[in-house]
Amino acid sequence: MLSSLLAATPWTSPVVDYHGLAPEIVVALGLCVVLLVDLFLAERSKWLLASLTGFTLLGAFIPVLTLALDDGGVRAMFDGRYVIDDFSLILKGLFLLAGYVVVLLSTTYIEEGEYYQGEYWVLMLSSILGMMMMTSSRDLVSVFVALEFLSIPAYMLAAWRKRDAKSNEAGVKYFLLGVFASAVMLYGMSLLYGVTNSTLLTDIGASISGELTAVRVLAIVFVVVGFAFKVSAVPFHTWAPDTYEGAPTPVTAFLSVASKAAGFVALVTVLYVAVPGGSDVWQPLVWVLAVLTMTVGNVLALRQTNIVRMLAYSSISQGGFILMPLAVAAEGGAGDAVLRSVVTYLIVYAATNLGTFAVILAVSRKTRSGEISSFGGLFSYAPGLGVVMTIFLGSLAGIPPLGGWIGKFSAFQAVLEAGTGWAYAIAVIGAVNSVVAFGYYGNVMREIWMRPVPDGDTTPIRTPAPLVLALSITTLSTLALGVLPGVALHFGDLATFAGAIGG
Amino acid sequence: MDQLRDANWVLSVGTFLPLAGVLVMLFIPKAEEQLNKAVALLTALATLAVGVYTLTQFDYDQAGKMQFVAETNWISVIKSTYYIGLDGISLPLYFLSMVITVLVMIYSWNHIPSPGNPKAFLILMLVLQTGMAGTFIAQDLILFFVFFELVLLPMYFMIGVWGGENRQYASLKFFLYTMFGSALMLVAFLALFFKTGAESFASPYLVENGGAIAKNTQVWIFAGMFIGFAVKVPMFPFHTWLPDAHTQAPTQGSVILAAILLKLGTYGFMRIAIPILPDAAVEWAPWIGLLAVIGIIYGALGCLAQSDMKRLIAFSSVAHMGFVMLGISTLTSFGMNAAVFGMVAHGLITGMLFFIAGSVKDRYHTLEIARLSGMLKQVPKLGWILGFCAMASLGLPGLAGFWGEFPAILSAYNPADGLSEEIFRVYMVIAALGTVFAAAYLLWLYQRTAFGEPNPEFASHADGHGDGHGHGHGHGDDHEEIRDVNIFEWIAWTPLLIAIVLFGVLPNLMFKIIDPAVATIVSGFGG
Incomplete structure (x- = not known):
């Protein structure tokens, strides 16, 4: 039996581009090393694992750099199912750096938390590995595998504080809704495969065009809805606030930045490569999702008293701004500008939001509270943290010259480049929303600068060194991206996105 | 655009020097209050020195052209450049911002408002200065937008932290109004960019190509800019943030707000909205004129109803900016000249009035007009200065205020081609009535606060020594002596008082700089 199969199709080993895969290989090796070393480390030396994880991520960044500097063009493996282009390299770099900052955020938190440390780092590395795979996946199967690879460790990370009911709630909610979303998406993917007879995204892209049959429409809608869960777009956002509040704060930072970005990467890849021909279906869908997401996220954020919950809704609303240009991605020549803006x-959002969480971690070490009011009078006893937090909040609100503005600006620019009536409508809605958002960001600023210290306790805050490093990285990038936006836009200006709209 | 001068570093240095001061101050401990003040003041003085140098190097025969032009790549992906320059409209406002910052710094030497912390207060002021100066020299819309927004946060904190009782509400209101306006303004800028072929954000390019956009589209784009600038001016009905912001802001904040920040709006109309979208400007002009005269009358009536001195001055700003906008709405060279002059004059005079209000509050711990009286007896110098400024504010010929108001009214007699003469002549009559109201509320204010016997509440410890002793932190101590103008106040105020007289007597000093630049703007309207 086996011999007859082998005889029928002579099997040749596929060509593996080891340079192209080097970043993933480094992270995978690091993951194994952390797992093994953890077994033999005494409890008091567990801090080594954090350093090991950090070095793994930085080490993986080196091949990303060499690949970026290499002029070899697009590297494709497995018949174009795994592609290393500018898009994937930039996002791999982003995931590695964001992951490194999350490691810095976690270090002290995990050490003081009295929970298993080794597993935490292993799970985090696997999730990051999944994200890196996501950036290169150009096949329904590998997209799905990467998505599960990055999600499943994240479910466990959310439930990390296992003796805490809220953390358990966070993990379970995230898991149940995540799995549900995966199921919906998988169903859509199976329909896509059914109607196109291929799982390769470019093949699907070639066969979906012109008149769409009902089953194709259904397939596209299911896939988009599945991703809408992952990026917590309204009305599929309900898991986010509870998960964000219950999960350990560094994990929340990780989820709200890296995990969300990975969802967008997948969504963009599928929309641009697999179903550009179905834009009549997904453009209106994304339009509605974007408007709902930014508006509902904003309105609910205004009512929050817990800072992490507020940031959860803020992150939902920011997701709406990322979705906004995608709603017009297939109009005229807007495709490139939309991709750039996303x-x-x-x-920009990664730098700013990670910074915000770094400040929250630093402050809550003293106040032991997640309430917004615990930030009262922060400027008077910790002026450094107060100013830095103001910078991050201002950046989230999109005030020039802080980083966030260039994100908002490029989103508006992309939308208006499309220039349709729908585009103008969503631009105006977005503009109004960006003002409303200041309501809750400004509220935190007001606590920091204008309110008294809640219990009169003005002992200064001692910020541990890893947090200081994380704060410096995020502050500098937030400022630099805002003053020299050319840098961020340059990274976003992607010449090649194999087989994409306008690309 | 010709490169008239090689010295194109001047503007960049003048704009960003305050940030260098900020950088230095970041490393000075908070407790070193005097050192912090000194560094801030020195930075402001150095900036002013660069400003003076700019004045001396400016080619006055070519005031209609952009000078000190510098252009370099900034965000090449979106075709936005770091493109700065200065002409006869920008120069007075650019320089005024530097002067006001220095004077406010001097005033701050012994007037740091509660809750103290001069380091943070002065750092914010320096950041503010960069934003203001930058707005007046930016020749690229995105650069303009960034500077325009840069002033928001410092002012928000200045009002919110160092302001009066209702400061948190006032600061948020200020912020949300302005941000709402600028968000729509940004959308308008982007629409403009794409409608002109997505080539460039540079204003000379847009001026050249903006006119070709279909009229209907122009009107919509203008609407977005209108909201952005009108909130900042502020024009009726977007003015409601102003009285709150002014009343709650610390003296320094009020002065900067009145003297410079409001001008960012009117300047935006003249520099961006009108020259780039001429057809839309003609369509919008009657409506702008209408809102302007409503503002004049409404502001004046608002003044008559106020019981708080600072709030009264704030409402008078609404009225004065109404005159400026009326001048702009005529789209004539005459009206625009008046408008620029009006901006500077209002900056000098109303800035001065807010200084006085601050000093009155320092001494009496109240600004309630009903409780103040007999200032001329109790603090004669302060009283006289108040009288002088009130006269200047109501537009007395011979003082600067006159040259902003009177030509603005006159220009409405003969608006640009394509605008209805009847409508604008009606506006003219209404605006003229407005000046009568202005005289009424200012004289009434003066009569109530300065004349008569001092309020016995304060009279027991009245004396008139004008020494340099500080009255910094108002804590309502009944036994505190009420002193006349002190040395820091004299230093801060004298330049403004001199300028008010100087420009009142020799208005041509400024008109000859403004006129050529204005002529360039209105050349498209046959004004």
Whole structure:
């Protein structure tokens, strides 16, 4: 039996481009090393694992750099199912750096948390590995595998504080809704495969065009809805606030930045490569999702008293701004500008939001509270943290010259480049929303600068060194991206996105 | 655009020097209050020195052209450049911003409002200065937008932290109004960019190509800019943030707000909205004129109803900016000249009035007009200065205020081609009535606060020594002496008082700089 199969189709080993895969290989090796070393480390030396994880991520960044500097063009493996182009390299770099900052955020938190440390780092590395695979996947199967690879460790990370009911709730909610979303998406993918007879995204893209049959429409809608869960777009956002509040704060930072970005990467890849021909279906769908997401996220954020919950809704609303240009991605020549704006927004948002969480971690070490009011009078006893937090909040609100503005700006620019009536409508809605958003960001600023210290306790805050490093990285990038937006936009300006709209 | 001068570093240095001061101050401990003040003041003085140098190097025969032009790549992906320059309209406002910052710094030497912390207060002021100066020299819309927004956060904190009782509400209102306007303005800028072929954000390019956009589209794009600038001016009905912001802001904040920030809006109309979208400007002009005269009358009536001195001055700003906008709405060279002059004059005079209000509050711990009286007896110098400024504000000929108001009214007699003469002549009559109201509320204010016997509440410890002793932190101590103008106040105020007289007597000093630049703007309207 076996011999007859082998005889029928002579099997040749596929060509593996080891340079192209080097970043993933480094992270995978690092993952194994952390797992093994953890077994033999005494409890008091567990801090080594954090350093090991950090070095793994930085080490993986080196091949990303060499690949970026290499002029070999697009590297494709497995018949174009795994592609290393500018898009994937930039996002791999983003995931590695964001992951590194999350490691810095976690270090002290995990050490003081009295929970298993080794597993935490292993799970985090696997999730990041999944994200890196996601950026290169150009096949329904590998997209799905990467998505599960990055999600499943994240479910466990959310439930990390296993003796805490809220953390358990966070993990379970995230898991159940995540699995549900995967199922919906998988169903859509199976329909896509059914109607096109291929799982390769470019093949699907070639066969979906012109008149769409009902089953094709259904397939596209299911896939988009599946991703809408992952990026917590309204009305598929309900898991986000509870998960964000219950999960350990560094994990929340990780989820709200890296995990969300990975969802967008997948969505963009599928929309641009697999179903550009179905834009009549997904453009209106994304339009509605974007409007709902930014508006509902904003309105609910205004009512929050817990800072992490507020940031959860803020992150939902920011997701709406990332979705906004995608609603017009197939109009005229807007495709490139839309892609640029999504990537730019993800970069800027990562820097800013991670910074915000770094400040929250630093402050809550003293106040032991997640309430917004615990930030009262922060400027008077910790002026450094107060100013830095103001920078991050201002950036989230999109005030020039802080980083966030260039994300918002490029989103508006992309939308208006499309220039249709729908585009103008969503631009105006977005503009109004960006003002409303200041309501809750400004509220935190007001606590920091204008309110008294809640219990009169003005002992200064001692910020541990890893947090200081994380704060410096994020502050500098937020400022630099805002003053020299050319840098971020340059990264977003992707010449090649194999087989994409306008590309 | 000709490169008239090689010295194109001047503007960049003048704009960003305050940030260098900020950088230095970041490393000075908070407790070193005097050192912080000194560094801030020195930075402001150095900036002013660069400003003076700019004045001396400016080619006055070519005031209609952009000078000190510098252009370099900034965000090449979106075709936005770091493109700066200065002409006869920008120069007075650019320089005024530097002067006001220095004077406010001097005033701050012994007037740091509660809750103290001069380091943070002065850092914000320096950042503010960069934003203001940058707005007046930016020749690229995105650059303009960034500077325009840069002033928001510092002002928000200045009002919110160092302001009066209702400061948190006032600061948020200020912020949300302005941000709402600028968000729509940004959308308008982008629409303009794409409608002109997505080539460039540079204003000379847009001026050249903006006119070719279909009229209907122009009107919509203008609408977005209108909201952005009108909120900042502020024009009726977008003015409601102003009285709150002014009343709650610390003296320094009020002065900067009145003297410079409001001008960012009117300047935006003249520099961006009108020259780039001429057809839309003609369509919009009657409506702008209408809102302007409503603002004049409404502001004046608002003044008559106020019981708080600072709030009264704030409402008078609404009225004065109404005159400026009326001048702009005529789209004539005459009206625009008046408008620029009006901006500077209002900056000098109303800035001065807010200084006085701050000093009155320092001494009496109240600004309630009903409780103040007999200032001329109790603090004669302060009283006289108040009288002088009130006269200047109501537009007395011979003082600067006159040259902003009177030509603005006159220009409405004969608006640009394509505008209805009847409508604008009606506006003219209404605006003229407005000046009568202005005289009424200012004289009434003066009569109530300065004349008569001092309020016995304060009279027991009245004396008139004008020494340099500080009255910094108002804590309502009944036994505190009420002193006349002190040395820091004299230093801060004298330049403004001199300028008010100087420009009142020799208005041509400024008109001859403004006129050629204005002529360039209105050349498209046959004005």
